[in-house]
Amino acid sequence: MTPRDASEPPAGRWSDLDRPPLDAxxxxxxxxxEGGLWSELEVVQRTGSTNSDLVARWAGGSARGGTVLVAEEQTAARGRLDRRWSAPPRSGLFFSVLLEPAVPVARWGWLPLLTGVAVATGLARTAGVDTALKWPNDLLLTVGGAERKAGGILLERAGESAVVIGVGINVTLRETELPVPTAGSLALAGAVTTDRDPLLRAVLRALADWYGRWSAADGDPLASGLQETYAAGCATLGREVRAELPGDRSITGEAIAIDGDGRLVIATADGVREPVGAGDIVHLRAV
Incomplete structure (x- = not known):
């Protein structure tokens, strides 16, 4: 199946008038x-995974740094730990970007956190909702007084010199369409707008801005202001959490800091401060 540009008139089951197509x-x-970060932008009607598509295009030499690929629907979208998810067509923003960071590879671990800051910034400015970040890559919104996950970020390497960052944001998902009760959307959080065109523009502009600051500082999270800004918006800090780690190991304690490598530092009951670079974090309660 050849992806169709979403600026074409939708037909059949794509004709939900509450969810108009993006204007590519x-x-x-x-x-x-000219001179900006984004070099190409394509909107396709339907694909398996925008991340997989961009990684494949990079490997085949048909995509370059600054490419943005947006899908109106993803049929094989993936989250962290290879979790699968899906959403109704045009109910959210589902896109990936291809970047070629000219900073030390050791600092690329900040890219998911940088993307989280950019997404939260863009949505707060445009949708007018309070957003928070759950380490390392979830966007949280408040719906009915409760925290709910409304978006996620996934980074994948593309060869030795590039990365693909995928973003999924629930925009108009209705209560009856939620995959799990803990999910949410901008609409359910009372966003002032659910028009996806300005939302996507705001997020991509914020991403370009933060990526520019981070790159100009050679990836230094302190000099770029990224570490401080992420910590200020991170809902995980100051809470008791359980970190489910590779190898069927878990630790419980207070999340006290984001270190210079972007890891979550957890203080356990026995006084140990353990940095966590990979794992599933469960919010237990506020401290």
């Missing part, structure tokens, strides 16, 4: 600038 032409006009 207008997005390109607004975001592609």
């Amino acid at each position: 032409t207008a997005l390109r006009r607004a975001l592609l600038r």
Whole structure:
């Protein structure tokens, strides 16, 4: 199946008037600038995974740094730990970007956190909702007084010199469409707008801004302001958490800091401060 540009008129089951298609032409006009980060932008009607598509295009030499691939629907989307998820067509923002960081590889671990800051910034400015970040890659919104996950981020390497970062954000997902009760969406959180065009523009502009600051500082999270900004918006810090780690190991304690490598530092009851670089974090309660 050849992906179709989403600026074409939708047909059949794609004709939900509450969920109009993205305007690919207008997005390109607004975001592609001489000397800017974004070099190409494509909107496809349906694909398996925008991350997988961009990794494959990079390997085949048909994509370059600054490429943005957006899908109106993903049928084989993946989250962290290879979790699968799906959402109704045009109910969210599902996109991936290809970047070629000119900073030390040791600092690339900050990219998911940087993307989280950019997504939260763009959505707060445009949708007018309070957003928070759950380490390392979840976007949280408040729905009915409760924290709910409304988005996620997944980074994948593309060869030795590039990365693909995938973002999924629930925009108009209705209560009856939620995959789990702990999920949420911008609409359910009372967003002032659920128009995906300005939302996507705001997120990509914020991502370009933060990526530029981080790159200019050679990936230094302190000098770029990234470490401080992420910590300020991180809902995980100051809470008792359980970290489920590789190898069927887990630790419980207070999340006290984000270290210079972007790891979550957990203080356990026996006084040990353990940095966690990979794992599943469960929020237990506020401290």
